[in-house]
Amino acid sequence: MGVMVGKKAPDFTAKAFHKGAEKEIKLSDFNGKWVMLCFYPADFTCV
Amino acid sequence: MDSNFSHKVWQEVELSRMVKGGIPFPMIADAGGKIGSMYGVYDEEGGVDVRGRFLIDPAGVLQAMEVLTPPVGRNVLEVLRQLKAYQHHQKTGELMPSGWQPGKPTLPPGTQALARAGHVWEIWKVENAF
Known part of the structure; x- marks a missing residue:
């Protein structure tokens, strides 16, 4: 599966670590804001 | 990819020493590469998400x-340059030529640009790309 520029970014829900705690994050919670979504192979690697 | 526990340890052991107060944005635990698969960046063989970066606008459209x-x-x-270029375009309708940086010339919005086909050289020079 993949994505296409100019189309809706697929929405998702996931657990995330933020400000010292674990919380649930939904991409569509950020509607109205610009979002940069970054993937990286593993913690303790360069980004 | 890594768990939130791993994110926490990385934040405490290293990132908070690079950035005061630690990384300010959420670090997602992409268990099983579920989100990476949706975005086409999950490498099943290696079991990791590769370095994918996606810029999504306020309407939820991938730009x-x-x-x-x-x-x-x-x-x-x-x-950051791409973000500023998309923001400028969405505000003004102007087109953002190669190498655009804030303060550099833009091209006029859509219809006028078509009328200029073959005449872009008159208003945009190769030096502007660098």
């Missing part, structure tokens, strides 16, 4: 993306 293999890191300044 830009970049995918690198693991050994090379990203250019943060380029992401």
Whole structure:
């Protein structure tokens, strides 16, 4: 599966670590804001 | 990819020593590469998400993306340049030519640009790309 520029970014829900705690994050919670979504192979690697 | 526990340890042991107060944005635990698969950046063989970067606008539309293999890191300044270019375009309708930086010339909005086909050279020079 993949994505296409100019189309809706697929929405998702996931657990995330933020400000010292674990919380649930939904991409569509950020509607109205610009979002940069970054993937990286593993913690303790360069980004 | 890694768990939130791993994110926490990385934040405490290293990132908070690079950035005061630690990384300010959420670090997602992409268990099983579920989100990476949706975005086409999950490498099943290696069991990791590769270096994918996606710029999503306020309407939830994917505007830009970049995918690198693991050994090379990203250019943060380029992401910021693209963000500023998309924001300028969405505000004014102007087109953002190659190498655009804030303060550099833009091209007029859509219909006028078509009328200018073959005449872009008159208003945009190759030096503007650098």
